[in-house]
Structure formats: C-alpha cells, structure tokens
Amino acid sequence: MTEFTTLGLSPTTLQAVAETGYTTATPIQASAIPVALAGRDVLGIAQTGTGKTAAFTLPLVDRLSTGRARARMPRAIVLAPTRELADQVAESFAKYAKGTKLSWVLLIGGVSMGDQVAALNKGVDVLIATPGRLLDLFERGKMLLTGVEIMVVDEADRMLDMGFIPDIERIFKLTPPRRQTLFFSATMPPEITRLTTAFLKDPTRIEASRPAMTADTITQYLVRIPSSDPKAKRTALRALVERADVKNGIVFCNRKSEVDIVAKSLKVHGFDAAPIHGDLDQAQRMKTLADFRAGDLKILVASDVAARGLDIPDVSHVFNYDVSHHADDYVHRIGRTGRAGRLGQAFMIVTPADDKSLDKVLKLIKKEPEELSLDIDFSAIKDAPRRDEGRGQGRGHGRGDRSERGRARREETPEAVAAAPAEAEASSTRSRARRGRKPEAEAETQVAPAPEPVLVEAPAEPRAEPRTPPRSEPQLRQSDRRGERRASEPERGGVRGFGDDIPAFLRRPVSIPA
Template sequence: MNFADLGLSDELLQAVETAGYSEPTPIQAQAIPPVLMMKDLIGIAQTGTGKTASFVLPMIDVLAHGRRRALMPRSLILEPTRELAAQVAENFEKYGKNHDLKMALLIGGVQMGDQIKALQEGVDVLIATPGRLMDLFERGKILLTGCELLVIDEADRMLDMGFIPDIETICSKLPTNRQTLLFSATMPPVIKKLADRFLSNPKYIEVARPATTNTNIVQHKVAVPTRKKREVLRHLLQTDDVSTAIVFANRKTTVRELAKSLKRHGFAAGEIHGDMDQPARLAELQRFKDGSINILVASDVAARGLDVKGVSHVFNFDTPWHPDDYVHRIGRTGRGGASGRAFTFVAPEDAEAIDNVEKLTGGKIPVYQMPAEETAPAPVREEKPRGERRERTPARAEAASRADAPRYDERAESREERAPRRDSRGEEQRRERRSDGNRSRRREAEPADDGWNGPIPEFLHVSALA
C-alpha cells in the first residue's frame, strides 16, 4: 500500500513525496481513510509509529475547503507540552505547503500579543496547550463555536499532567456536531470515560497493545549504585557506538548537573528542562537536531513529542517514577523503522519502580552485563599510622555505601569531581594533631586527679569564720 491508495489529494501526495515518504505506517494506513470520511476516531498507538501524520495529513485535505473567520479557529489540536505542539506545527508546515491554510501555535513561554494577532486574522488550524488556550478563552480573545474538528493528542499524558478538567471544559464549549479524534498510547479508565462522553460512535484503531514498547528497540537495564551512575554512563557513551543520544533524568537539578558533568568530560552535551524558557528550549533542541551537540540531557518535559531522526540511544539515567514515562522515553529511538538501544540505570532504591515498568510492558527487561574489568570494584585501602595497611572487605565497603546513600547529593558529587584528592597520609596526620589538641584542651579544663586518698593536709584547713 502507498499513500495514493488512502484517498489523499494530489497536492498533498506531492508534499508527502517531497518529504521523502512513500508508504504509510500501520497507524496512518488505518486512520487516514476514516478521518477523511469525517468519522470520530480513537487511535491507540505507541510512540514513534507515525501517529502525528495520521491526523495531520487528512486534516489538511478536510480543511482545504472553507473560509477563515477572526477569533474562530476552524480546527483545534490539543497537545500536552510545548515541544509536542511545536512538532505538530512543523508537520503542518511541511505537508501543507501546497495548500492555502493558516496555522497558529498557542503555547506558554511565548509573547501573547503575536498569538492574539494571528487569531484576529483568522486561522484554519490552532495548535494549543490547554493552559494557554484556557487563559485566552477566559480573556475573551478566542471563540470556539466555529471549531469543526478537534484532536486530543497524547491523552494519557494529559491525564498525568492534570489537564483532564481543562479538556472537559474545552470540549463543552465546542459545537456538538464536530469531528473528534483522540490518540493515546494507553487507555486508562479516565480516558475511556472521556472518550465515551465526547466522541460519537468512534472508529477504534489499535496498532499495538497498550503500553507495549517498540520491537525495534533493544532494551537493557543496568544495575548500578547511585554513586557510579555518571561513570557507567560515560563508559557506555564511549563504547556502545553512540551517534546521538537522549539521557533522561527525573529531576531538573539532575539534568543541569549531569549536563555540566558530561561537558567537563569532553562530551558535546546540551540540556532541556522545565526551568528553561521556551526560546532557550527550542534553541537547544535545534542544536541537537543540526548536530552541534549529539547528547541531550532532558527531563520528562521532553519525553513526548521529540521527533529527531537518527537517535541511536536513549539512557534512563534515573528509572522513571511513572511506568508510562518509560514507554515514551525510549520511544525517542527506534523511530520510523530504524533500530535503537535503550539503557535504564537501576539503583537499589529503584526496585519498585522497575517492577512497575516491567508489569506495564508485560515482560522482564534483560540485564546488561558490564565487562568485569569495568564493574569489579578496586580494593579500598585505608592509610594507617606506622605504615599499617588494612584492606576494606567487600562487606565493609557495601555497609559504608549503604550508610552514605541517604546523604548522597549530586552537587556534592559534582564538587568532588572538581576537587583535587588530598594525600591520605597527610590527612591522617592532620586528624591525629587535631585529636591530640582536643585531648590537651580537655586536660586543661578538667581537674587533675593524682590518686591521693589520705587526710587533708593542715595547710589546706580553712576556718569556718574566715
């Protein structure tokens, strides 16, 4: 099957061919015909399957006829994150170049004035995040009564981010006779309830079992103590034939510190996280796309919607707290039929999190065995006075590691990387001097005890009348 068999217009087929595509993916082949027939649709598809084009392509042809009106978008696409919204906008620009359609991007982190101006001129396609859309709607800057087509993308992610009440409000403001398309990687009960309420006799399409991962991705989990994560990551980046990689962490602070650490070790790394404003995030993403950097350290704000060709590896520096995020993180590689590799670092405290991931995906993730010479800990020796050396046993080393774990601080680790190591013998001598000094001060402060237990000498007798 090719795109010409799906009923798309010649102008659209030409744009698709120019973009370098000839055969539709399974989700595209199944979704495009019912969308062209104006049917409601539920699409369950894992990330990286070409889902975005499955609604962008037919929407362009559906909207080819009609006229724009000020403040009243003809269609609305809701996306959970700015990055995903920007990615959908790029798809419309790429495939709609032969059509007279106007598009507007309504996201946070961008000046509102330009967005309002675009709405006033009239748009055919409005791509928005729920927060910014609700903001403008409440200000009276947008009317939803003329919307003919609604797309709710990444519905399960919307649920995770707490957007479902906003989506219900938005849906209630739209015409009841609209066409609605809902896409999600999973179908939890809340999303099913949303679909039952706002979709009319939808066509149900499922190209993969919910929460399954792409079979083109070779997955591994790596058992590694928290303190060794950076070292193991650097080793894999240097030895596993990495061309481009995205490294995911759970915390924004971890993203910042890890990116700095990689740069200090000579890697071409960048970062993207929620504390960056939108222009900075887009600039960093563009550097990654054009090859100025080949490693992007990211928080989960970037886990969905990043569509960068040729990402060879994904590293979960932290095991994700939410198992759904695992599917979306590793979906940044192995896209468009290409193969990819995904490594998940599992520290002892991640046991429950990795169990939840494996329950969701329906199978055990193979354990990656690091080469023995890379993983065997070197004997830890403590310098002792008078030249004595005592080797720390594995049991003592493990106990010390457990004792240190609750106090672990990434920033402290970062400082340790920069600080020169002190000579252990000199440090021991300094500790002895401090100890001797403390003992001397204690002797001065405490009364002397020479062991005398006899009668009190007469020269010490004091008269009670004195």
C-alpha cells in the same frame, strides 16, 4: 503495506506527502485516515513513533481545504501536552498543507503573546496549542470557539500525567457538540476512558499495536550498579557513553534538578551535552532542540518533557539515568530511538533503590533486557554527602559542622581532657547568664539593690480659679514641653486644644442631681 494513494486523500495532499519522501502508510495511518475523512470520530491507540501525527494531520488538511477562516474563530484545534510536541505538530502541518491556502498559528507559552493575538485577529484555520495558553487567550477575549469543526487531542495519557484533564474537559464544553473529534493516546487509563465516553460520539476504535509495547528495532540493556550514590551513577553513565558508539543520544532523568547536574557533569568531563526541561526559557529550549536535530549537539539530557515531544528520526542511543517512576514513561523514553525501521540501543542504569520501579517496567514490556557489567571499582567511589546534610535551617548553621569537628580535635589532646571540667562549668555559667539566672557563687555575694526613688506628685491646680497659680520650675519645664508639643501638632495633623484660654461656657457651674 498500504499506499497513501489508496486512502482517499486529495491529489494536492498526496503531492505534499510524496515531497516528504513517504509512500507507504503505517498501520495507524492506514486505519485512521479513511475514517477521519468520512467525518467520524476516531479513538486511536498506538505506541509512540508509529506516525500518529500524520494520521490526524493529513485528513485535517483535506477536510479544511474548502471553506474560509474568520477573524478570531478557528475552524480546528489540535491540543498537545508539551510545547515541543505542539511545535512538532506545527512543522508537520506546514509540510502537508504546503499546496493549500490554509493558515495556522502555534499557541504555546514562553513566547510573545502579541504575535499570536495578531494572527488570531487575521483569522486562522487551525490552532495548534497547549491547553494552558489556549484557555488564557480565550479568557482574555482574543478568540471564540463556536466555529470549531474538528478537534484533535494528541497524547491524551500524557495530558493526564501533567494534570491537563480538567482543562481538556473545559475546552470540550466550549466547542460545538457537533464537532468531529480525533482522540489519540498510547495507553488508556480509566480517566481517559471516562473522557472519551463523555465527549466522543460512537468513535471508531483503532488499535494499531498493543499499548506500551517496545519496538523490536530497539536493543535494550540493563546495567546494575551496587550504589545509589549520584556520583557512582554519573560515573556509570560516562562509562556507557564512552563504551557505546554514540552518534547522538538522549539521557533521561526523573527530576529537573538532576538534569542540570548530569548535563554539567558530562560537559566537565569533555562530552558535548546540554540540558532541556520545563523550567528553562522557551527560546533556550528551542535552540537546544534545533542544535540536536542539526547534529551540532551530541548528547541531550532531558526530563520526561522530551519523552513524547521529540520527533528526531535518527537517534542512535537512549540512556535511562533514572528508572522511570511510571512504567509507561520507559516505553516512551526508549521510543526516541529505533524509529522508522532504524536500529537503536537503550540502556537503563539500575541501583538497589530501583527494584520496585524496575519490576513494574519488566512486567509491562514483558521482556528481559540484556544485562551489562561495567569494569568500574564502585567501592572506590565513596558516597558524597549532600550539601545540606547535618545542617540546620537558617543562616550560619553550616559553621556548626566546623565547630563540632574542631571541638572533637581539641578533646583528643590531654590538655583538653584536663580542662574539660572547668570548661563545662564555664559553659554552664554562660548558659545560666543567658537565661537570666545568676551563678550560685554570685548569688552568695550579691549586693542588695538600692531603694527606688519616691516620686512626689505636684499638687493639682485649683479648678475654680480662672487663672493658673504660679508654678514651680519643674512644672514650667513640663509646660514648656507641652507647648512645644502643641506647636508641632498642626504639622503632624494632630488636634489643637484651647491652651490657657478657657471659654466662659466651660466655667459655668453645673448642678448635679442627687
């Protein structure tokens, strides 16, 4: 065990660490802090829950303790993939920088941009941000990145999953090339390796533990159910929550829509549960997390946005309602429990449709979870059809199901069977009428159409006469209509003609060459 006092931290920082109750550094902290204090680049690889946040926050506080921030020119940037993780880093920075004059600002979406801009105008030492909001404010001209001395990238593999790698590359290019970079990730996919090769200068590689290894303090269970029906899965989940002695737990789903459904189902059945995912309002997300941390909320139903963004030391249970599509996400999910040496339990519900995803998880963790059986008669739980099954697209197609069922009931009676040919003929007649074709019976008795009236054109007016000859009554009515149109044309902005007064130059004879 390595004491913090042997890592080279300043007395002020050590005092802040002691006030948090920590005295012994984790392996990633013991290896990364001395290298970061020396000003070298760090490439840290460690599983979730090993103390990566303090591994870069403590040397960041020490190195920035001397110097002064300038308006709109931050001295350090910490990039996080999610708002929750960025907020967690901000809380850690506030604790460890308590005895210094360092200032910081949290730049995340979903909150007022005005307060963030006001803080930037005053001058801050550290920006703790998600990539999208940081680039948004930069493009608005609210900050300059030419004074960045230290850049930290946390949970880089999660950045890759969320599509932030192009944004990370752009931010790297906007910062000075002589900066110090601290790069942390739980896994090292090829894309992350390429990024570190391009932007880190001779980094010290620190691998505190094997990537994607689950903690020994977590007891893992596997629950197989014979049906993939969501109703059966929700029944199994409720049985697990009732069976386990849950102090507080997190339920993970693969889709955001499923998060809302599962949370609502738990609440309907009397469980204290609430959802959290990326589509919810930021204020609601922060309140839900605050209630869960304070113990006012027992069960948190979450998407993978919470798998790496929650730092709650004492979570007793984790329930995988869905088997994660990516095996690495399973490690991060169950890493929410069994933290800091505490014991935890993780359950995974597996259906026949999850065999491929389960094989990937078991191959990665190299461990066979203990299988549990539930005393539930799943055969009594019938598959609930989706609301949109059997319906067409567009309004009114839902009534088609009811009409089909009604027609089936009518066909069961003898009267309906006897009347079937007549009804079929009537239906065929209506169908041909809609297409403009007449039934054969009508075709035989149809009446010849009346002859169309012959229209006789009125004789044209003589062009050589200066005055118009007397006109007939129909022509007068037509002239009156033309006069009404001319009278209304100025109101519509149309073109006014000469009327009955023809200018002399238009009556001049024109000689046409042969």
